[in-house]
Amino acid sequence: MIEAVGLTKRYGAKTAVYNLSFQVRPGTVTGFLGPNGSGKSTTMRMILGLDRPTAGHVTIGGHPFRELPNAPRQVGALLDAKAVHGGRSARNHLLSLAQLSGIPASRVDEVLGVVGLQDVAKRRSSGFSLGMGQRLGIAAALLGDPQVLLFDEPVNGLDPEGILWVRNLMKMLASEGRTVFVSSHLMSEMALTAEHLIVIGRGQLLSDMSVRDFIAANSAGFARVRTPQTEPQQREKLTTVLTEAGGRVMSEPDGALRVTGLALPQISDLAHEADVRLWELAPHQASLEEAYMQMTQAAVDYRSTDDQLAGFQQGPQGALPGQLPPGSAPGAPGVPQGPPQLGWYAPPPPQPGQPHPGVRGSVPAPPAPVPADQNPYAQQAPEAAPAAPPAPAPAGPAGPGLTKNDDSTPGSDTPEDAR
Template sequence: MIEAVGLTKRYGDKTAVYNLSFQVRPGAVTGFLGPNGSGKSTTMRMILGLDNPTAGHVTICGHPYDKLPNAPRQVGALLDAKAVHGGRSARNHLLSLAQLSGIPARRVDEVLGVVGLHEVAGRRSKGFSLGMGQRLGIAAALLGDPQVLLFDEPVNGLDPEGILWVRNLMKSLAAEGRTVFVSSHLMSEMALTADHLIVIGRGQLMADMSVKDFISHNSADFARVRTPDSEPQQREKLSAAITEAGGHVLPEQDGALRVTGLPLPRISDLAHDQDVRLWELSPHQASLEEAYMRMTQGAVDYRSTVDQKEGLQQQLPPGAQPSMPVPGQGQPGWYAPPPPQQGGQPFAPPQAAPAGPYGAPPAPARFTASVEAGARMNPMPAPASAA
């Protein structure tokens, strides 16, 4: 498990992360979302001990990363797939990492098979495509057969088949009881992969809840109702009945009605009572992308002036600080940070970190099935030095 409490990072007078508290539990894929510049990469670097927090702390399985015994055997990470010596072959790159961590050499060929690079294992990595580089980075993260995995944009550069492979890999790792923490900007992929979401904006926590709850708290569901186009009087009659029953009706451009405030069975009953024929009565729930855009619209640092002129983005007054919405207040998993302090003032960490709405995680298990190449990833004996 990964646990951050009051995590803060300042670079001079700039606060990149402020008072960030969350838990990433085993047995689920946890998505890490936020606009560019929100502090996601800084947070992941602090988790892995690459940056020291200004205040607060973060632990993995109860220990800071640099205090973990043989950390590469417990934590695997993909932060920058390009961090490879271009003159080394894929196999030699992984072999050097294995030797540094006391991992048996046979493990290298196992993970090369899992990520589908076994046929190009002898090629120098400088000739790899972006997608092949991503696969090599994932192989390096899996090398120690770790229980905790962090991935930053793991599907970057992959084709549709590769994206599906990564999705299935993430799910299978979590199903074995591992802790899987994935940062991504692809909302459609997160909707299919993640079970839980942690969303930050301008370095502060905005949401810590399941994907289903996140969409529900940040979207307005509605029913789409359509009557015969040739009989506009029926549409008007149904609109009046829905309004009288306490619903709200908005016309859509194609002649359909958008209804909120009433469940679908009630709308159907009203249509039947008014002897109105329905061509369509369907529910609409916002996608993860729509919910995410709605929540984070006030935390975006870079805005297109063209989109603002076209009304596609909210135009803020000069010098105005956009307010950060806090949907889900009072719900399980919701946490409200205080406003950032200016000028690097002393920081007081919160009393306790909130627990996310998880059930008991499944017992940890070893990753034993190859996802793509059919290779087996067998449990490794601990090196003699680890004893």
């Protein structure tokens, strides 16, 4: 078991990990998620004794990594598949690692077969593709037949067959009672592989729960309803009926309706009573990707200027525009009604004089019209009115780019291993 307690790591003014505590238990695949720069790689390096924590500690089986006797036979890790001497063959690379740890040479040939590199075992690793390099890195992690395994982006560069193989390998290792800790940005793959999730953002723990509980806690279920496209009046009629019954109806980009606040049987009965034909009525459960995006939107450091949320500040209690504050429930005092907004929903337009959600200040009210008798230009010809000066040309190159959010931490230009 891996256990971190109050783990903190600072690089000068940059705090990569702060007060991070969690447990990775044996017998299950635990996913390690977080945006770029959230501290995942730094945390893994501290687990393996490559970086020394500024505060706190992390243990494997109750002992720090550096105190484990013959650590390669107890812990296997894939952090950087490129950390291989390009002049060595795949077999010689693994053989050198085996000799340093007292592992028999027969184990080298065994793991080469496990990862599917037995036919290229004598080829120099410098000629390997990205996917082949990943397989060689996984073979090195499995070399000592360890009980604890850490993988950082293990499916990077693999084809669909290779991804399926890694997924089955992780599950098989966990079923043998091993501790498997996997970091990845592929949400669809994590949903199929991991049973438990540890999510961090900006170096702090955001969530530590099962995949099912994570999705339920960070998403809102709804019903998808569709009426005949050739009869728009039925769509409008159904929207009115559902709204009057206490439901909340929103249009989706494909023409369907997203309905919350009403159960499916109730929607069906209301449509039948209103004589509205339904072409679709189905429940929707959010995916892991949607739930992950909902939780980590406020923890993203780098966002495109084309992103609808690029200019928004973080709202109260860490909530973004359209999101419920953490720990809040629909219907509570001060909590906006309706489902939480996902990435492709734009926040509702603000009213004049009202505060804009997520943006400091308020939208100014339009100026009142000037009476004609007080307007010095009212009786003049249009060409007599003074022309407005031309707007200055914007400085710098035009076009979208990547910008750092306003809440970036000074000194964030740290080495890549500070992620």
